[in-house]
Amino acid sequence: MTQSKNETPMMNLSSENITENVKRINEAPDKPRLSYIMERLVSHVHDFARETRLSTKEWLAGIDYLTAVGVRQKSEFMLLSDILGLSLLVDSIDHPKPPGSTEGTLIGPFHSHEAEVMQNGDSISHDTNGTPCLVLGSVKDRQGQPIPGVKVDAWETDSSGHYDLQNEHRQNLDGRAVLESDPDGRFWFEAIIPVMYPIPHDGPVGQLLALLGRHPWRPAHMHFMFEKVGYDQLITALYMRGDPHETTDAVFGVKESLLVETSPASDAIAAQYGIKVGTPVLKHDFVLVSEAEASKLRDDLSVKALRDLGRKVKIVDGLPVPDVD
Amino acid sequence: MTQSKNETPMMNLSSENITENVKRINEAPDKPRLSYIMERLVSHVHDFARETRLSTKEWLAGIDYLTAVGVRQKSEFMLLSDILGLSLLVDSIDHPKPPGSTEGTLIGPFHSHEAEVMQNGDSISHDTNGTPCLVLGSVKDRQGQPIPGVKVDAWETDSSGHYDLQNEHRQNLDGRAVLESDPDGRFWFEAIIPVMYPIPHDGPVGQLLALLGRHPWRPAHMHFMFEKVGYDQLITALYMRGDPHETTDAVFGVKESLLVETSPASDAIAAQYGIKVGTPVLKHDFVLVSEAEASKLRDDLSVKALRDLGRKVKIVDGLPVPDVD
The missing domain is CATH 1.10.220 (Annexin V; domain 1)
Known part of the structure; x- marks a missing residue:
C-alpha cells in the first residue's frame, strides 16, 4: 500500500x-x-x-513565530493553545458533561505529575504571605451517592500569582498535592485563597496578546483534577466570585457554575478541622460522570459532528473515524 | 477600544x-x-x-510534536509546512502566474541570503565529485523581451545530496551564487548536475512521514529565484526529467513545465563558454511576470476567495481584508 x-x-x-x-x-x-x-x-x-x-512574507512570519514559541525554555505551545481557546474546546469535546455534573475547564500548562501525596487535613501551601483558607470538598455521582477513593489533584499559585513550576530555583514543589476522597466521598486541605495573575507574557504569546490588544490576566482560581476507575476524568477549577477578570479570562476558562465564595469557619467547623474560628472556608461539591455515561455522550456527539461533515462514522477506541465501507 | x-x-x-x-x-x-x-x-x-x-491525549501529543519540531537545532517548521503542501500552496497564492510565464514552486528551507555574488561564467560548485554542467539561462518578459539586470539566485546540493547549510562544519557556502542577467537577459554559470536527495528525516518531520508511509525523497533539482524592481519575484526550480521521484516529490514541488534535460555542449558552445566539448548543458528560458500583472491577478483571486466565503473585501497593501463598512 x-x-x-x-x-x-x-x-x-x-x-x-x-x-x-x-x-x-x-x-x-x-x-x-x-x-x-x-x-x-x-x-x-x-x-x-x-x-x-x-502571503509568503506572512507565512515566513508564521514559521518564525512558531519557532519562537518552541525555543522558549518552556515551550509556549500549550499557552498558545490556551489563548486561542483550543484548550477549553478540547476539554469540552473530550469530557462532555451531562446535566447535573460539574463542568470542566482547561488544565493549563502548570499541572504536574510530581505533586506530593498528602492526607486530608494537610496544608498544600507553605506560602506565609497568602491568606490561609480551608478547602472542604465532596465528590458524588449524578445520583448523589458519595464516591470514596477518588484521586484528587489540586494546584494553585502562591500569593504572588506564580506556580511553583515557574520558579527555576525551586527546592520543592508547593501549592499542589494529591489527596484521596474518604469513605464519605469527602476531602479537605488547607491552602491559600487564590489570587489573580497574568499568564506568562514576556514571550511570543505575550507579544500576540499585545498585538491583539488583549490583557494576559486570569481571574483567581484553584485547579482540580479528579480520577477514579469507572468515572470520566474531571479537569476543572473553582473561580473566586467577584474577581475583576471574572468575565475576561485570557484563556476562556470561567464558568458560572464554577464561581465560588468563601465563608468564615463556624465554631463547629473550626473545632472539627482544627483551624481558627473565622478562617475562610471554600466549600464545594463536585459531581463526576461515569465512564459509561461520558463515553455514550462523547460517541453521540462524534457521530453528529461527522454526519454534519457528510461522513459515515465508526467509533474506534472511543474516537471517530470515517467509515469507508 | x-x-x-x-x-x-x-x-x-x-x-x-x-x-x-x-x-x-x-x-x-x-x-x-x-x-x-x-x-x-x-x-x-x-x-x-x-x-x-x-481528544485531550491527541491534543497533548500535538503540543509535544510541535515542541519537538521547534527544539531541533534548526527548527523544522518550514520542513513541516513543505511536507503538508502549505509551502507550495503559499507560493501559488502569492505569486500567481498568467499563461506563458514560468511556473513557481516552493522555496524550501535551504535558501540563504549570504550567497556569494558571482559573475556570469563562474562556477557555483566546488564539489569535484559532482558531474560538471553548464547552466545557460535567459530571462524574458511575457512579450518575449529580454530583461537585463535581473538578480538571479541559484542553489543546489552537492553530489551527496546535501546543501552547504546542512554541514555544521562548513568553512564557506558552496553550491549557490547570486548572478545578474546581462544586457541580453542571459546568465550562465558552471555547476554540477543536480542529484535526488531525501529531505532531513531524522527528526519529527521524518517521524511523521514514516507514520504516514511516505518516503522523504525529492527528485533532482536546482533552485532559482529571480528579482528585479517592476517584476513579481519568481521562486522556482528546474527538475531533471526522468528522476525516479519525478511524480512523488515529498514536498509537492514538481511541475511538468519545469522538467529539463541536459544536452552535450557543441563545439560552438564549448568554445563560446570555455568548457569541454560534450559537457552537459542545462538550458532554460525563464519568463517573468510584471509586478502590475501579478498584482492584478493576485487581487482578482483574493476578491474571489473572500466572496466565496460570503465576505465583501477590500485590498490593503496588496492583501485582502473583509470590508466591514
Whole structure:
C-alpha cells in the first residue's frame, strides 16, 4: 500500500488541486484515526491559506513565530493553545458533561505529575504571605451517592500569582498535592485563597496578546483534577466570585457554575478541622460522570459532528473515524 | 477600544460558543489584516478540533510534536509546512502566474541570503565529485523581451545530496551564487548536475512521514529565484526529467513545465563558454511576470476567495481584508 501510494503520479500541483493530492498521499489505511486527523488538518491549514490569501512574507512570519514559541525554555505551545481557546474546546469535546455534573475547564500548562501525596487535613501551601483558607470538598455521582477513593489533584499559585513550576530555583514543589476522597466521598486541605495573575507574557504569546490588544490576566482560581476507575476524568477549577477578570479570562476558562465564595469557619467547623474560628472556608461539591455515561455522550456527539461533515462514522477506541465501507 | 473589548463579558464558554467569543476578543480594529488572519486561524483550528473530536491525549501529543519540531537545532517548521503542501500552496497564492510565464514552486528551507555574488561564467560548485554542467539561462518578459539586470539566485546540493547549510562544519557556502542577467537577459554559470536527495528525516518531520508511509525523497533539482524592481519575484526550480521521484516529490514541488534535460555542449558552445566539448548543458528560458500583472491577478483571486466565503473585501497593501463598512 505504502509503496503504491508513493508511486501515484503527483505533479503540476496548484492552489486548486494540491489539497486533494496531499490528502491522498497522507492516507495510511492501517492508521484510520491518524489518517482522519491528517486529512482534516490539511484541509483546514490549506483553506486557511486560501481564504486569507496568505502571503509568503506572512507565512515566513508564521514559521518564525512558531519557532519562537518552541525555543522558549518552556515551550509556549500549550499557552498558545490556551489563548486561542483550543484548550477549553478540547476539554469540552473530550469530557462532555451531562446535566447535573460539574463542568470542566482547561488544565493549563502548570499541572504536574510530581505533586506530593498528602492526607486530608494537610496544608498544600507553605506560602506565609497568602491568606490561609480551608478547602472542604465532596465528590458524588449524578445520583448523589458519595464516591470514596477518588484521586484528587489540586494546584494553585502562591500569593504572588506564580506556580511553583515557574520558579527555576525551586527546592520543592508547593501549592499542589494529591489527596484521596474518604469513605464519605469527602476531602479537605488547607491552602491559600487564590489570587489573580497574568499568564506568562514576556514571550511570543505575550507579544500576540499585545498585538491583539488583549490583557494576559486570569481571574483567581484553584485547579482540580479528579480520577477514579469507572468515572470520566474531571479537569476543572473553582473561580473566586467577584474577581475583576471574572468575565475576561485570557484563556476562556470561567464558568458560572464554577464561581465560588468563601465563608468564615463556624465554631463547629473550626473545632472539627482544627483551624481558627473565622478562617475562610471554600466549600464545594463536585459531581463526576461515569465512564459509561461520558463515553455514550462523547460517541453521540462524534457521530453528529461527522454526519454534519457528510461522513459515515465508526467509533474506534472511543474516537471517530470515517467509515469507508 | 482595547479596554472595552477586554471588558466584554465572556463566560460559560462551550464547544458551541467558544469560537465566536475568541474571534471577538481577538478583533484589533487598527490591524485589519492581522484581525482577519486570526479570525480565519481560530475558525479553522477550532473546526479541526470539533470535526476530529480531538481528544485531550491527541491534543497533548500535538503540543509535544510541535515542541519537538521547534527544539531541533534548526527548527523544522518550514520542513513541516513543505511536507503538508502549505509551502507550495503559499507560493501559488502569492505569486500567481498568467499563461506563458514560468511556473513557481516552493522555496524550501535551504535558501540563504549570504550567497556569494558571482559573475556570469563562474562556477557555483566546488564539489569535484559532482558531474560538471553548464547552466545557460535567459530571462524574458511575457512579450518575449529580454530583461537585463535581473538578480538571479541559484542553489543546489552537492553530489551527496546535501546543501552547504546542512554541514555544521562548513568553512564557506558552496553550491549557490547570486548572478545578474546581462544586457541580453542571459546568465550562465558552471555547476554540477543536480542529484535526488531525501529531505532531513531524522527528526519529527521524518517521524511523521514514516507514520504516514511516505518516503522523504525529492527528485533532482536546482533552485532559482529571480528579482528585479517592476517584476513579481519568481521562486522556482528546474527538475531533471526522468528522476525516479519525478511524480512523488515529498514536498509537492514538481511541475511538468519545469522538467529539463541536459544536452552535450557543441563545439560552438564549448568554445563560446570555455568548457569541454560534450559537457552537459542545462538550458532554460525563464519568463517573468510584471509586478502590475501579478498584482492584478493576485487581487482578482483574493476578491474571489473572500466572496466565496460570503465576505465583501477590500485590498490593503496588496492583501485582502473583509470590508466591514
